[in-house]
Amino acid sequence: MLGAALVAVLTTGDAYAQDAPARGRGAGAAGPAQGGGRGRGGPEAGAIRRLPDGKPDLSGFYNSNGRGANYGLEAHPNQGLTPGGQGIVVDPPDGKLPMQEWAKAELKSRQTPARGYDDPTAHCVMAAGVPRGMYVPSPFFIMQTPTDVAILFERMAWRRIPIDANRKHLPDTVRLWQGDSVGHWEGDTLVVDSTNFNGKPWLNEAGEITSHALHVVERFTPVNATTIMYRATLTDPIVYTRPFTVEVQLIRDPEGEMLEVACHEDNQDLAHMKDIKDAGIGLEKK
Amino acid sequence: MIRRTILAVMAAVFLVAIPAIAHHSFAAEFDETKRIKLTGKVVEMRWSNPHAWIYLDVNNNGKIERWAFETGAANGLFRRGWRKEDLPAGTVLVIEGWQARNGSNTANAGSITFPDGKRLFAGSSNPNAERQLEGK
Numbered sequence: 001m002l003g004a005a006l007v008a009v010l011t012t013g014d015a016y017a018q019d020a021p022a023r024g025r026g027a028g029a030a031g032p033a034q035g036g037g038r039g040r041g042g043p044e045a046g047a048i049r050r051l052p053d054g055k056p057d058l059s060g061f062y063n064s065n066g067r068g069a070n071y072g073l074e075a076h077p078n079q080g081l082t083p084g085g086q087g088i089v090v091d092p093p094d095g096k097l098p099m100q101e102w103a104k105a106e107l108k109s110r111q112t113p114a115r116g117y118d119d120p121t122a123h124c125v126m127a128a129g130v131p132r133g134m135y136v137p138s139p140f141f142i143m144q145t146p147t148d149v150a151i152l153f154e155r156m157a158w159r160r161i162p163i164d165a166n167r168k169h170l171p172d173t174v175r176l177w178q179g180d181s182v183g184h185w186e187g188d189t190l191v192v193d194s195t196n197f198n199g200k201p202w203l204n205e206a207g208e209i210t211s212h213a214l215h216v217v218e219r220f221t222p223v224n225a226t227t228i229m230y231r232a233t234l235t236d237p238i239v240y241t242r243p244f245t246v247e248v249q250l251i252r253d254p255e256g257e258m259l260e261v262a263c264h265e266d267n268q269d270l271a272h273m274k275d276i277k278d279a280g281i282g283l284e285k286k
Numbered sequence: 287m288i289r290r291t292i293l294a295v296m297a298a299v300f301l302v303a304i305p306a307i308a309h310h311s312f313a314a315e316f317d318e319t320k321r322i323k324l325t326g327k328v329v330e331m332r333w334s335n336p337h338a339w340i341y342l343d344v345n346n347n348g349k350i351e352r353w354a355f356e357t358g359a360a361n362g363l364f365r366r367g368w369r370k371e372d373l374p375a376g377t378v379l380v381i382e383g384w385q386a387r388n389g390s391n392t393a394n395a396g397s398i399t400f401p402d403g404k405r406l407f408a409g410s411s412n413p414n415a416e417r418q419l420e421g422k
Binding site for chain 1: 288311312313314315316332334335336337341346356359361364365384386387388389390392394
């Protein structure tokens with residue numbers, strides 16, 4: 001019986017550890033960033049891996065050290081059933097999202113029970129958007145050639161990033177969940193420019209907001225053989241008063257393997273979520 | 287026995303590190319003020335999407351009530367060492383968690399124990415469950 005085998009190891013440790021690197025690999029080398037600082041390679045971390053052309057080799061199975069960002073990009077305490085987070089906003093320096101007033105009101109609305117159902121990922125819309133896919137607590141696999149980087153998210157669809165500084169973005173009328181991405185190298189940093197978003201993804205379960213005007217510049221900087229420092233600067237003048245930057249570490253697990261997710265099959269959650277939404281709406285009307 | 291050992295090792299390796307996988311707001315779906323602790327017999331451990339569910343028949347003063355407990359996502363449970371056959375129907379469990387906001391017999395499973403007090407990892411979809419249960 002599994003239970004007998006498991007009980008011995010169940011009661012210790014943070015079994016619900018959020019956003020921890022898979023199997024602890026690289027954890028010592030990549031603790032939470034301090035004040036926007038870069039990750040430090042531990043003695044076991046090794047040098048940056050490289051492709052034959054000399055560019056950093058980013059490929060492999062990763063988990064993000066998202067530090068609770070899927071429950072709020074700003075630092076926030078554990079509150080009831082909502083997990084706390086250390087905050088991943090490194091600019092502005094105060095770690096606060098520079099939201100416009102209407103966005104603050106919309107965010108408050110999204111946090112009511114009736115709106116929890118509205119998070120697209122709750123509907124098994126698997127494209128989490130950019131940058132949510134990079135800090136949601138679910139693994140992903142990076143594949144890389146000299147001309148392309150593909151990020152295969154176990155739960156959150158995929159992205160293709162052509163490495164071509166001369167490539168133009170898609171026509172403005174094309175709007176996508178994951179946006180349209182173009183990458184180029186600046187030294188050892190892969191810089192990815194993304195536009196053409198549809199404005200539908202939530203930035204996290206807290207309901208933080210982006211619009212179709214979102215423009216994201218991501219920087220993937222390997223700091224050792226297992227850790228990528230990931231930064232994303234979001235510019236969205238419809239929602240925010242100024243650009244802001246988030247930062248997390250991506251931790252490679254050489255032994256990690258991707259599993260299949262069939263979110264729509266035998267979905268038990270959606271009807272329940274709808275019931276909650278209906279109950280929430282009913283309560284609000286009273 | 288070999289498999290049991292393997293599972294135990296897998297659990298020891300994986301449990302502290304694999305992120306909980308959730309895709310909806312716990313606060314929206316479950317009521318933190320409706321903490322419950324129920325004992326019952328497993329009807330089915332359903333490896334459904336996007337979360338697995340445990341269905342439990344609970345004897346409430348002679349009346350059998352069926353409860354549904356949300357657990358983690360199937361791939362997260364798999365990485366923690368769970369397998370589909372590991373929780374057969376009829377197993378008596380004590381499940382602690384939080385009831386759904388609409389008052390239905392639905393809850394988020396925070397912890398699962400056997401009647402002798404031994405604890406079975408819940409694989410909760412809620413990464414904050416353990417802290418809440420321990421009053422942290």
